[in-house]
Amino acid sequence: MALRARALYDFRSENPGEISLREHEVLSLCSEQDIEGWLEGINSRGDRGLFPASYVQVIRAPAAEPPPPARYANLPAGGFEPLPPSVTFKPTTQQAPPPPAPEPFSLPPAAGSPFPPAPYGGSYQPSQGSDDDWDDDWDESSTVADEPGALGSSYPDYEVAGSQASGRYRLSTRSELSLSSRGGHLAGHLHLPGSSAKSSATVSRNLNRFSTFVKSGGEAFVLGEASGFVKDGDKLCVVLGPWGPEWQENPYPFQCSIEDPTKQTKFKGMKSYIAYKLVPSHTEQQVHRRYKHFDWLYGRLAEKFPVISVPHLPEKQATGRFEEDFISKRRKGLAWWMDHMCSHPVLAQCDAFQHFLTCPSTDEKAWKQGKRKAEKDEMVGANFFLTISVPTGPGADLDLQEVESQVDGFKAFTKKMDESALQLNHTANEFARKQVTGFKKEYQKVGHSFKCLSQAFELDQQAFSAGLNQAIAFTAEAYDAIGDLFADQPRQDLDAVMDLLALYQGHLANFPDIIHVQKG
Numbered sequence: 001m002a003l004r005a006r007a008l009y010d011f012r013s014e015n016p017g018e019i020s021l022r023e024h025e026v027l028s029l030c031s032e033q034d035i036e037g038w039l040e041g042i043n044s045r046g047d048r049g050l051f052p053a054s055y056v057q058v059i060r061a062p063a064a065e066p067p068p069p070a071r072y073a074n075l076p077a078g079g080f081e082p083l084p085p086s087v088t089f090k091p092t093t094q095q096a097p098p099p100p101a102p103e104p105f106s107l108p109p110a111a112g113s114p115f116p117p118a119p120y121g122g123s124y125q126p127s128q129g130s131d132d133d134w135d136d137d138w139d140e141s142s143t144v145a146d147e148p149g150a151l152g153s154s155y156p157d158y159e160v161a162g163s164q165a166s167g168r169y170r171l172s173t174r175s176e177l178s179l180s181s182r183g184g185h186l187a188g189h190l191h192l193p194g195s196s197a198k199s200s201a202t203v204s205r206n207l208n209r210f211s212t213f214v215k216s217g218g219e220a221f222v223l224g225e226a227s228g229f230v231k232d233g234d235k236l237c238v239v240l241g242p243w244g245p246e247w248q249e250n251p252y253p254f255q256c257s258i259e260d261p262t263k264q265t266k267f268k269g270m271k272s273y274i275a276y277k278l279v280p281s282h283t284e285q286q287v288h289r290r291y292k293h294f295d296w297l298y299g300r301l302a303e304k305f306p307v308i309s310v311p312h313l314p315e316k317q318a319t320g321r322f323e324e325d326f327i328s329k330r331r332k333g334l335a336w337w338m339d340h341m342c343s344h345p346v347l348a349q350c351d352a353f354q355h356f357l358t359c360p361s362t363d364e365k366a367w368k369q370g371k372r373k374a375e376k377d378e379m380v381g382a383n384f385f386l387t388i389s390v391p392t393g394p395g396a397d398l399d400l401q402e403v404e405s406q407v408d409g410f411k412a413f414t415k416k417m418d419e420s421a422l423q424l425n426h427t428a429n430e431f432a433r434k435q436v437t438g439f440k441k442e443y444q445k446v447g448h449s450f451k452c453l454s455q456a457f458e459l460d461q462q463a464f465s466a467g468l469n470q471a472i473a474f475t476a477e478a479y480d481a482i483g484d485l486f487a488d489q490p491r492q493d494l495d496a497v498m499d500l501l502a503l504y505q506g507h508l509a510n511f512p513d514i515i516h517v518q519k520g
Contacts, residue, residue: 003029005041005056019049021056032058216306217381218517226382234379236346237389240396247345254282255342256357258335261327274327276334280357288361291316294334296371300352304380307514308347311340312506332495336503351377411515418508425501432490432498440483447479 004026011021021027021043030040034053042048213219220226237248260277275288294313301310314333320326342348355370379387390396450472457469 003032004059005029005039006059007056009055011051011055013049013051017049019043019047019051021051026059027051027056029058213517213519216513216517217384218306220382221385226386228378228383228386230379230387234387235389236387238391240391245391245398250345250348252282253342254280254348256280256338258331258338261331263322272322274321274330276331278338278357283358285358285360287357287359289356291330291334293356294337297352297356300374300377301347301350304350304352304377304384305346306381306384307517308344309507309510309514310347311337311503312509313337314502332499333502336499340503407515407518411511414508414511414515418505421501421505421508425498425505428494428498428501432494435486435489435494439486443479443483443486447476447483450476450479 007021007023007025007027009021010023013020019041025044027041027043030042030048032039035050037053038050039053039056040048040050217226238245239248240246257279258276259279261274262277263272264275265272273290275290277286278289279286291313298310298313301308314330314337317326341353347353352370352374355367355374359367359370454469454472454476457465457472460469
């Protein structure tokens, strides 16, 4: 019989991964063992997550025949020791004010780890709403991204771990696995692909189900929980390049232009949107895509490739979406994004990306079929790491200490570059603002002053004043023209620099999570 509990008080969730409770509500428990004062379960609305253990009372079933013993990985015939009294639940019989909820928990880092404790709830938050009404003309049924657990937010059961010194195991929320025989396989499947390594490592099951390492599927892969058949078309090959391991180049490189943003309508003019014309060089067939299509593609790629930095899209905007300046700026940002995607050896060959580029705009049925196929892709999460083929042979061995050193150096570099890019972006924005407003205004003031002087000389009827008056008028016009040049200058240089900085800042924001997966 499934474990159940009754809520003693109302509880409102405040962090990702928590669920809300209503007083007297009956919940299904995933485990009777609490984690630092938190239990995991499913409420009456079908939401799965964590809630304070002190807010519920476990419903004890009447005595019956003992159920068959639970099957745990590597559990010997001796069973396991009973849980310590500290985790035994004592049902509350008296109604009392709700106790304070325990603090969101975090795990202490492993010895020598450069990472601080991962805060509970530090999970990816999907965008709330869209400036293009995301689901207004697609499937009414929920997509994979909308379903529980689609973004790696499932909560695996805890394994049994322990020592055979006494011939018995005790139930634990920590499971250790020696990687001495597969350390190289791990090194090759994460940030710096390679073959066999020269040292061993120990991996522990992370209690924080919301950490990047867990959500990416890295933990499940390392613990041997990934399983799936990898087709030849899904394999991602890593080769040894002149500077170390790298993705194998795309044998059929291509480019894609983004031009002619046009305003279109639907529902008899009730709905307006901007469509962009895309022309891939390998098909030379134009298709039209809205921003929401780009947003969908980004979500699929970010979910599928946890160790590849997918560049961020230009930011959304709730108002002014049809202003000419905004449309032009967004098109340029999407063009930068598309250039990077087409040049990446892995992202450019992804089925979802090719579907995005080649599916005819008028074939709604084909679009939905490809969309569903991409959302049901099984090679995500832990299975993604199975698709990576690492190099073998002489020179392919990687030393884990050297890998660790390179990752630490890259981490320090990206942190400093992120700070520098942010500073440069701020300085360039401020300078561009001064050129467009301040400098232009000051030069116009000077020009206006010369123009007033010219008007004064017009009142002088002396013949020798005509040439001087004309020179003063030309000076006024020159200052006005200089002001216009200052206002237009950012379009010639700084705007392109800031667009490129925005792309790099998106990458720099991705690297901490990628490094976290490697460190895991």
